[in-house]
Amino acid sequence: MTDARVPMVTFLGKPGCHLCEQAEPVVREVTARHGAALSVLSILDDEALQRQYGELIPVVLVDGVQHSQWFVEAERLDVALAAAART
Template sequence: MTDARVPTITFLGKPGCHLCEEAEPVVREVAARHSAELSVLSILDDAALQQRFGELIPVVLIDGEQHSQWFVEAERLDAAVAAAAARR
C-alpha cells in the first residue's frame, strides 16, 4: 500500500544513456532519504514515453509533474521532494 504522505518519484531513462547512469544514483539517494516511492522506467518499454521524451532523458517526475530533464541536481531535487511531502 502506498503511503499518501510520501511523494512518488518517477525516473525515466534508457540503457546506455550516460546522463541516465549519472542521474539515477542521485535520484535513488534522494528518494531513500525521503522514503519516497520510486519508479524507474525505461522509455524503450513504452512507445508513448519514448515518443514524448525521446532524447530529453533522463527525466524526473514528482507526483507526475516534470521536475527535471537531462541533468539532476541533488539539492534541487531534495528541496522539491521535501516541498511535495509538505503539501500532503
C-alpha cells in the first residue's frame, strides 16, 4: 500500500472581498482536515493573477486546477481532496 499524497490547495482572494472572507475559513478547515498543503494568495500581489481571476474571486485551485470560484462548498472540496490524495 502506498502512502496518500498531499494535495496542494491554493486560495486566491483579496482584502476587503466579502465572499473571500466567507470562503477562506471553509477552505482552511477542509484543507486542515485532509492534511493538504494550503497557499493563500492575494490577487493584488500578482498582476497575472489579477488579470486571470479578477472578477472570479475567491478561487480555489486543487493541484493547480480550478476547483471553484465565488463560493466554496465544504462537501465538494472534501470529495476533491480525498480524490486528489489517492492519485
